[in-house]
Amino acid sequence: MNKNRFFLIVQREYLETVAKKSFIVMTLLMPFLIVLLGGVPVLLEKLNKSDVKTVAVIDETNQLASAIKSDEAFHFELIEQATEGNPRQLYDNRGDELYAIVVIPRDIESTHQVLVYSESSVNSVLVSHLHTAMSRVLTDAKIASYGIDGLDKILKECNIDVDVRSIKWSDEGDEQTSSTELAMLIGIVLSLMSYMFVIMYGSMIMNSVIEEKSNRIVEVIVSSCKPIELMLGKIVGVALVGLTQMLIWSILLGIVGSIVGIGFASTEAQAVAGAMAEASTDSSIIEMLGSINYLQILGFFAIYFVGGFLLYASLFAAFGSAVDQASDASQFTTPIVMIIVIALYAAIACMENPDGDIAFWCSMIPFTSPMVMMVRLPFDVPAWQSLLSIAILYASAIGLTALSARIYRTGILLYGKKNSIKDLIKWLK
Amino acid sequence: MNFLEVKDVAKQYGSHIALKHVSMSVDQGSIYGLLGPNGAGKTSLIRIINQITHPDSGEVCINGKPMTADDVNKIGYLPEERGLYKKMKVADHIIYLARLKGMKRADAQVEMRQWLERFDLSQWANKKIEALSKGMAQKVQFIGTVIHKPKLLIFDEPFSGFDPVNAEILKQEIVRLRDEGATILFSTHNMGSVEAVCQNISLINHAEVVLEGEVNAIRQKYKKNLFTVLTLGSPLPIYNDLYAIDKMSVNCGNTESLIRLRPGVTIREVIARLNEECNLGGFQELLPSMHEIFIETVTGKPVSEGGQYNE
Known part of the structure; x- marks a missing residue:
């Protein structure tokens, strides 16, 4: 390896990629897209709310209809039975203005059934609205029918909801409240990030290899440097591009997020904060957030991310060298992407049981460990397992890079032949 | 070196x-x-x-x-x-x-x-x-x-x-x-x-x-004793003991011929005989081109004679 040449190749790869229009556009737009995607459901909900649907209620019992209260989404209109007759007739008369017709049957107290007539399938919000309202009024009626004083209070007291708080001992023996959900969330986010970036930057490397090959520049370059220098230079260059992109994204996302956050602060953000405060009755969210060792997780994330990236990147480079055009590459990329997707599924499966056998073995297999370990990390993996898994990952990354380099140096100079995996294995010799 | x-x-x-x-x-x-x-x-x-x-x-x-x-x-x-x-x-x-x-x-x-x-x-x-x-x-x-x-x-x-x-x-x-x-x-x-x-x-x-x-x-090694001869005013006389004529073309009364010397015949001899019989305008040896040598060596067959020669 010639250091100067290697850095020269890294530099070119980095500068040329960063200067590409597609890169600049993608880097600048992505945070806005993310915020937009996050904002769309909120917006849609707002739009939905403005559209109040009218629902007719036919109450055959003549007493329960008052339990169904109108809200922002639905306006309930009580129909006098005598005037309008059966639901079909009513719908025929006023079909245009009615979303649905609810019938509370006379025998509801024994059948516990409410009927909803409508032309299209019924909105689930309406169903749950009716379910809650009718269940409550029937329950209350039932309780009242026993004629026991204060029974409703007794029953309310009997309805016990147990709050499970997990407390883990830190090394110093302090008690810390930990949140399983939060740990899972952090794990899956990191895992998804590894997944996304490996595929994204992996294909960036592959395309760069294919471009050099189809441009026919590659023979000129390898007459000046060793193929492995070119391949590693490319991998390191793209890794730096990835880091740059992530850095810009996090800065932009922070800025955009806070601007949008201020805009929503009065309504949604407060509602969310309120809900969160409600959820964590006495142990504050802040405390739980504090119980997770961010520095450690971030450190491990970096180690696994780099290892996983190297492992897959050299594969992408080797496969890129085996084809003449990008359109031929799918026969090779499909298997890699499948492996990466399997790794992601393994990670999701391991969320349920982060200390189980599957989790353990998937942490040892280098192709899955970068993603699976992200999910396991917040749950304190035994040190020996982390170390062993990192050692296996890096050893296989180095080994695979060496093998890929052999495929690469043969592949880049071979044109006009569709190569199969079998050919690639032959090139290893 | x-x-x-x-x-x-x-x-x-x-x-x-x-x-x-x-x-x-x-x-x-x-x-x-x-x-x-x-x-x-x-x-x-x-x-x-x-x-x-x-x-x-x-x-x-x-x-x-x-x-x-x-x-x-x-x-x-x-x-x-x-x-x-x-x-x-x-x-x-x-x-x-x-x-x-x-x-x-x-x-x-x-x-x-x-x-x-x-x-x-x-x-x-x-x-x-x-x-x-x-x-x-x-x-x-x-x-x-x-x-x-x-x-x-x-x-x-x-x-x-x-x-x-x-x-x-x-x-x-x-x-x-x-x-x-x-x-x-x-x-x-x-x-x-x-x-x-x-x-x-x-x-x-x-x-x-x-x-x-x-x-x-x-x-030089691949030469085949081929010569171009320019005779002024008259066609090239035929001397079968000296050479074979491969090609002949007349242009403004002058004749350009491609001849192949018989083995053992020297240039001197040919020129001496021709000088007696006709008005000699030019006499030049034709060396095979690299193109011809290339094709001959690679295919094992000579290129059509008198084909792509250059001076």
Whole structure:
């Protein structure tokens, strides 16, 4: 390896990629897209709310209809039975203005059934609205029918909801409240990030290899440097591009997020904060957030991310060298992407049981460990397992890079032949 | 003195033998032609000299010493299948290639300016490669090959993609680089350019060197006692004991004939006899062209006689 040449190749790869229009556009737009995607459901909900649907209620019992209260989404209109007759007739008369017709049957107290007539399938919000309202009024009626004083209070007291708080001992023996959900969330986010970036930057490397090959520049370059220098230079260059992109994204996302956050602060953000405060009755969210060792997780994330990236990147480079055009590459990329997707599924499966056998073995297999370990990390993996898994990952990354380099140096100079995996294995010799 | 020496180099890809014990030596400061049909092994040999691939056996020496990894910086290589990064700017690209060959940025800039000037490309320095015409891109490629002042230049089909005007400029540049002391290995199918610029050649066929030596000596060796005779006013008399007439054409009363001397007959004899009988306007020996020798050696059959001869 010639250091100067290697850095020269890294530099070119980095500068040329960063200067590409597609890169600049993608880097600048992505945070806005993310915020937009996050904002769309909120917006849609707002739009939905403005559209109040009218629902007719036919109450055959003549007493329960008052339990169904109108809200922002639905306006309930009580129909006098005598005037309008059966639901079909009513719908025929006023079909245009009615979303649905609810019938509370006379025998509801024994059948516990409410009927909803409508032309299209019924909105689930309406169903749950009716379910809650009718269940409550029937329950209350039932309780009242026993004629026991204060029974409703007794029953309310009997309805016990147990709050499970997990407390883990830190090394110093302090008690810390930990949140399983939060740990899972952090794990899956990191895992998804590894997944996304490996595929994204992996294909960036592959395309760069294919471009050099189809441009026919590659023979000129390898007459000046060793193929492995070119391949590693490319991998390191793209890794730096990835880091740059992530850095810009996090800065932009922070800025955009806070601007949008201020805009929503009065309504949604407060509602969310309120809900969160409600959820964590006495142990504050802040405390739980504090119980997770961010520095450690971030450190491990970096180690696994780099290892996983190297492992897959050299594969992408080797496969890129085996084809003449990008359109031929799918026969090779499909298997890699499948492996990466399997790794992601393994990670999701391991969320349920982060200390189980599957989790353990998937942490040892280098192709899955970068993603699976992200999910396991917040749950304190035994040190020996982390170390062993990192050692296996890096050893296989180095080994695979060496093998890929052999495929690469043969592949880049071979044109006009569709190569199969079998050919690639032959090139290893 | 031999600048480049290829000693007994063999290379095999799977079951395909690319080179069978090929040897060759190239004099310092000469232009050496590497000829051969497609698939004969030229590119394999060139890639071995460039250290892109390594021989199964044998070695390559530069200046009498086996090549080391650093020697690639002494070589400039223009491959047959060549290209550039389309999105890079001309100046950046040339400097990148120069620095890959170990040149300092500042030196590369000085050299580049001169070359761009010479090829009339100065105003294109800050344009992207993709904006260039094919001929201009080829010139940029050429500059990228020679900018680091390599002692050994390897050109694989250098003229492909050049129009005749630019090919001529390129030929002059190659000769100029030779005069400045570079040793040049020249692989081509263009036999006209071989005769024009190469002192020595090796002809490779089926992974082996089948013919090598000085261009003039080879042409002498392959000569077939063919002569063109110009007779003024009358047709060439027929002397079957001296020669056979292959072709005859009359032009403005003068006759040009292609004759083949009988074995053992000397030029002196023929001229003496003809001088007695007719008015001799010209008498010239025809040497076979490299083109003809190439085809004859590769296919084993002579080219249709009197076909593509040049003087």
